[in-house]
Amino acid sequence: xxxVMPKVRGLDFPPLKAGEVWLVGAGPGDPGLLxxxxxxxxxxxxxxxxxxxxxxxxxxLIPAAVERVDVGKRAGRESPxxxxxxxxxxxxxxxxxxxxxxKGGDPFVFGRGPEEAVALEQAGIVVRVVPGISAGLGGLxxxxxxxxxxxxxxxxxxxxxxPDGEAPTDFDWxxxxxxxxxxxxxxxxxxxxxxxxxxxxxGRPADEPVSLVGRAATxxxxxxxxxxxxxxxxxxxxxxxxxxxxxxGRRPMGSTWAPV
Numbered sequence: 054x055x056x057v058m059p060k061v062r063g064l065d066f067p068p069l070k071a072g073e074v075w076l077v078g079a080g081p082g083d084p085g086l087l088x089x090x091x092x093x094x095x096x097x098x099x100x101x102x103x104x105x106x107x108x109x110x111x112x113x114l115i116p117a118a119v120e121r122v123d124v125g126k127r128a129g130r131e132s133p134x135x136x137x138x139x140x141x142x143x144x145x146x147x148x149x150x151x152x153x154x155x156k157g158g159d160p161f162v163f164g165r166g167p168e169e170a171v172a173l174e175q176a177g178i179v180v181r182v183v184p185g186i187s188a189g190l191g192g193l194x195x196x197x198x199x200x201x202x203x204x205x206x207x208x209x210x211x212x213x214x215x216p217d218g219e220a221p222t223d224f225d226w227x228x229x230x231x232x233x234x235x236x237x238x239x240x241x242x243x244x245x246x247x248x249x250x251x252x253x254x255x256g257r258p259a260d261e262p263v264s265l266v267g268r269a270a271t272x273x274x275x276x277x278x279x280x281x282x283x284x285x286x287x288x289x290x291x292x293x294x295x296x297x298x299x300x301x302g303r304r305p306m307g308s309t310w311a312p313v
Contacts, residue, residue: 067181069097074142074152074173078185081192082108082270090183097118098153100145102138106157106296108271128156135165139172146178157296159187163212163239189237189298192269194242196276197305200235209233213241213248213299230255236301242292245299246285252301257281262304267293278304 067090069075075094080086086092095101095115103112105125115121124133145152160166160182173180179233186192189210193200200208209229230252241248242265247313253259260280267275275293 062140064089066093069094069151069153069181070179071149071151072146073179073181074146074154075181075183076154076156076166076170077183078159078187078249079107079155079157080186080270081101081158081188081195082268082274083195084108084110084114086186086191086195086270087111087114088185091185093151094183095155097151097271099151099154101153102142102145103155104157107155111155138165139169142173143176145164145179146173146176156185157188158192159185162187162189162210166278181275186288188269188296189239193266193298193300193303195270196264196266196274198264198266198300198303199306200237200300200303206234207232208235208237209236211212211236211241213238224251226251227255235303236299238299238301240296241299242295242297247289248299249281249284253281257301261302263302264300264304265293265297266300267295267297269298276305 077094078088079091080088092114098115098119099119100122101115102122105123112121124138124141126179142152142154153294154160154169156166158164161184165180170180190200194300205248209232211224211229236252238248259280262282263279263281263284265277265279267273267277273294277287277291277293279287284299
């Protein structure tokens with residue numbers, strides 16, 4: 054397989070060295086949204102330890118000789134524990150491997166990247182973070198959802214569930230509802246009824262638009278447009294596929310809009 058790293062005049066990327074771990078963001082889906090540094094890392098890696106939610110087309114960019122380790126967490130199925138994932142990364146690095154920890158979106162946005170980075174550093178492993186395009190930004194742009202406009206609004210990125218999978222209980226919903234015009238909620242579909250109830254109780258109107266974007270920036274992307282008042286009543290059949298984002302206060306620019 055030929056190298057996937059494009060030759061760009063004037064750029065000199067650092068090498069991925071033996072015994073290092075790079076936490077690499079794979080972006081929201083489409084391989085075209087990988088950064089140049091992410092491509093550089095994949096080309097140099099000896100082992101890629103990856104999540105479940107990586108677009109399959111990105112794996113085609115990884116040289117065939119590179120070992121792949123799937124540590125993805127999947128709802129309803131037994132998944133690797135975080136401590137075992139971190140221990141695996143440390144072990145691979147101590148074996149002198151060039152390790153890429155490939156994570157969907159951005160490693161430091163609603164993920165376990167910070168925990169892994171701290172554990173690796175405490176183990177004496179050199180860590181480099183390669184930021185990726187978060188689904189809550191680039192994925193929504195791909196779906197035709199502008200988060201801000203020239204008039205200026207505040208945007209909040211919110212997690213839709215706590216560590217136990219239930220709706221977050223430590224939010225000041227009123228402050229959240231009143232401080233940001235647009236709310237981007239990750240992993241919130243299961244708690245959609247409670248989220249809608251709390252936001253309307255805090256003063257958001259029932260007719261406010263809500264866009265649900267499933268599998269952003271992939272060929273399976275689906276956008277469902279509803280309102281805050283109707284959100285909680287949507288059936289499973291009416292929801293987009295997961296992983297999905299919930300955008301309170303925005304609808305797509307137009308029904309005929311499509312990404313490149």
